[in-house]
Amino acid sequence: MKYKKSLYPIVKKEILRKNIFSIEILCPDIASIAKAGQFVHILPDNMTLRRPISICDIDKENGIITIVFEVKQEGTQRIANKNKGETLDVLGPLGHGFTLLPDAKKVVLIGGGIGNPPMLPLAKYYSNKATVISGFRNAECVILQNEFKNTGAESILCTDDGTAGRKTLVTEPLKELLANGNIDAVYACGPIPMLKFVAAIADEADVYCEVSLEERMGCGIGACLVCACKLKKEGKDVMGHVCKNGPVFSSKEVQW
Ligand SMILES: Cc1cc2nc3c(=O)[nH]c(=O)nc-3n(C[C@H](O)[C@H](O)[C@H](O)COP(=O)(O)OP(=O)(O)OC[C@H]3O[C@@H](n4cnc5c(N)ncnc54)[C@H](O)[C@@H]3O)c2cc1C
Ligand code: FES
Known part of the structure; x- marks a missing residue:
């Protein structure tokens, strides 16, 4: 898996709704390889566990990704407290994104x-x-x-x-x-x-x-088992990791 980790500057922050924030992050090395459905893992200040947030927009030309998230508890609150000009500790892009079908008509x-x-x-x-x-x-x-x-x-x-x-x-x-x-x-x-x-x-x-x-996540890169999930592959039950094998799965693979 190809991913980057660094401190990246926030170039724009908007409050979309009560407790829902949009943050644009200048991270050209992440933006250049990010795909639809992947996520970034963000370390809130003074915390040990990162928080997974989906990539909402990818602007490869300007090297910017956008995340849109809801404040739930302390981790997302600390991310939301950051302002334009400050940096975020971001690991990404992570996970397996959506399958794009170039021949699809609808x-x-x-x-x-x-x-x-x-x-x-x-x-x-x-x-x-x-x-x-x-x-x-x-x-x-x-x-x-x-x-x-x-x-x-x-x-x-x-x-x-x-x-x-x-x-x-x-x-x-x-x-x-x-x-x-x-x-x-x-x-x-x-x-x-x-x-x-x-x-x-x-x-x-x-x-x-x-x-x-x-799924609740620890490492985000398939190394800690926190996000283990049961899947179906070729009729057999197998274990997978939401962070590495997902977060996107074919619906037939998921054990609902
Ligand atoms: C692949 C992925 C993509 C996500 N994308 C978005 C998004 O685009 N926008 C958005 O608002 N939220 C998204 N979430 C949910 C977001 O990660 C949680 O709301 C956030 O981690 C909560 O952190 P907290 O410290 O505020 O809350 P707490 O509940 O205090 O978090 C405590 C711990 O639980 C973990 N945790 C809690 N809820 C979740 C959850 N639903 N999923 C995974 N870990 C959780 C946290 O990582 C942390 O370790 C995504 C989750 C995953 C797995
Ligand atoms: S979060 Fe560590 S294995 Fe998925």
Whole structure:
């Protein structure tokens, strides 16, 4: 696995929503090799364990990656406390990203809540061949909608309470798109119950599906076993590492 580790400067920081931050990091050596679906492992100040955050945007020309994350506890709070001009200790890019299908004519990208950020590089790659279905709890949690629209992808916004977009779960528009046919692949990131339903619906429609899983992590490079997970390969149960073999897996490999 090819990855870099250094202190990299923050070139932009924005508060997107309450507790949701977007940080642009100038790291040309990471940006030049980063792929859709990979993540970076960031060391918060005065902590020993890094925090995994997906790469939300890759600007290879200017050597910048963007991360979008929600403050959960102390680690993400310390990352969010950093400002433009300060540095972040970043290890990356890590993990196995999404499989890009150059011949695909139509794909569906599904993001649930803070699972939306890793869908943006895929939306940029597929552009008008993609339909992005984004799901959030309510209007106050909605992020990245202009960014998705700017990629040329069609976008469908859903909220649990109907305060923005359609009042439905992301699985409903997915079923409608699959019923119309001609979908080559489905990609998803979000809470496990959502991923499980998405995988089952894609499976029933016999459409290739990849999901990005979240697991607690230690090293992030396959050396500590913290992120061990059960997988299925050629009908057999095997152990894998979310950090190294994933975070993106074919939905058929995952033991739900
Ligand atoms: C591959 C991957 C990509 C991710 N991408 C994003 C993203 O783009 N945006 C975003 O907001 N969040 C993302 N997360 C979740 C994010 O890593 C956790 O919210 C964060 O680690 C919580 O740290 P904390 O110190 O604030 O919280 P705490 O809960 O206090 O963290 C304590 C410990 O648990 C680990 N941990 C807690 N929750 C998670 C979790 N869900 N996944 C992995 N480790 C966890 C932390 O690394 C730390 O070691 C991602 C997780 C993974 C595995
Ligand atoms: S986090 Fe150490 S093996 Fe995956």
